Amino acid sequence: xxxxxxxxxxxxxxxxxxxxxxxxxxxxxxxxxxxxxxxxxxxxxxxxxxxxxxxxxxxxxxxxxxxxxxxxxxxxxxxxxxxxxxxxxxxxxxxxxxxxxxxxxxxxxxxxxxxxxxxxxxxxxxxxxxxxxxxxxxxxxxxxxxxxxxxxxxxxxxxxxxxxxxxxxxxxxxxxxxxxxxxxxxxxxxxxxxxxxxxxxxxxxxxxxxxxxxxxxxxxxxxxxxxxxxxxxx
Numbered sequence: 001x002x003x004x005x006x007x008x009x010x011x012x013x014x015x016x017x018x019x020x021x022x023x024x025x026x027x028x029x030x031x032x033x034x035x036x037x038x039x040x041x042x043x044x045x046x047x048x049x050x051x052x053x054x055x056x057x058x059x060x061x062x063x064x065x066x067x068x069x070x071x072x073x074x075x076x077x078x079x080x081x082x083x084x085x086x087x088x089x090x091x092x093x094x095x096x097x098x099x100x101x102x103x104x105x106x107x108x109x110x111x112x113x114x115x116x117x118x119x120x121x122x123x124x125x126x127x128x129x130x131x132x133x134x135x136x137x138x139x140x141x142x143x144x145x146x147x148x149x150x151x152x153x154x155x156x157x158x159x160x161x162x163x164x165x166x167x168x169x170x171x172x173x174x175x176x177x178x179x180x181x182x183x184x185x186x187x188x189x190x191x192x193x194x195x196x197x198x199x200x201x202x203x204x205x206x207x208x209x210x211x212x213x214x215x216x217x218x219x220x221x222x223x224x225x226x227x228x229x230x231x232x233x234x
Contacts, residue, residue, distance in 0.1 A: 008231055015224040019217050026213035033206035040204070043067045047198075051137050054108070054177070062142070065180055071137045072182060074102035076110070078129045082168045083120055084111075084160045092117050096194045097160075097168050097181060100136065108177040109165050110136055112184050113194030127191030138184040139198060 046067035054072040057065060077099040084095040093114040099107040119125045144162040153160045153167060160168060169176045184196035 008228065011224070011227070015220065018220055022213050022217035022220065026210050026217065029206045029210040029213060033204070033210065036204045036206055047139060054102070057140065058178075062179075065140045065178070066142050068140045069138070070140060070182065071135060072100060072102060072108055072110070073133060073135045074100040074108065075133055076130060077101055077107070077172075078122060078131075080172055081122060082109075082160055083158050084163050084168075086114060088114070090116065094120050095163065096122075097163065099169075099172055100134075100182070101174075102177065103174075105174040106177055107169075107172060107174050109168055109181045110138070110184055111141075111163065111181050111196075112136075112189065113196035115194050119193055125191055125193040128189040128193045130190070136182060136184050137187065138182045138196070140180045141183050141198075142180055 043066075046069060049069050051069045051071045054070050057068050057070045060068060081096055081098040084097055086093050086095050093116055095114050096112045098110050098112055100110045101107050115125065122129060141163065143164040143166065146162050146164075151161050153162075163181055165176065165179050165181050168181070183198045186195075186197035189196070
């Protein structure tokens, strides 16, 4: 028994530390679950709300601007459009992000929709690029996050891999209306391209992860208890 005591004590410390980590991960996933459900509820509510003028959106806090449905009027600067790579079931497509001039020195970045690779060149879809004043209705979105696996933007090829308004706005004359992109709704463009609209695609696996971490903690506790019983009984 004296020889077993140090081993039991060391094993107990390791098991308690592992249980603390597993339970902590489970609690963290519960917090993430609550955050994700709140985000989805806010997004669905705001996407269904009536559009407000862009001027009214200026009074919103940065958090309240996300998914806010707005209407903006201005003139597109098609020569300065940006292309954001977006994988799809149709093969590679590109989101066309174009500055909308809404004042003498102000622009708002507008995601007009996507085009297939064959229409990335704006000259091949000139019919869909209006030259006069336009009114665009859509939803404000903040910057997309980059991951370790996100490729670097190829600025020389006008190719971006995240819809980041700060990077997309670099080099444009004037000042940005805000660190957001207006994602145009499904209203068709003349000629059919770009195709606008936005779909919510929130992955919400946090409840499953919660069960996994708590389940592993339960299994570990049971195994440790059984091992302790055998050590003492033997």
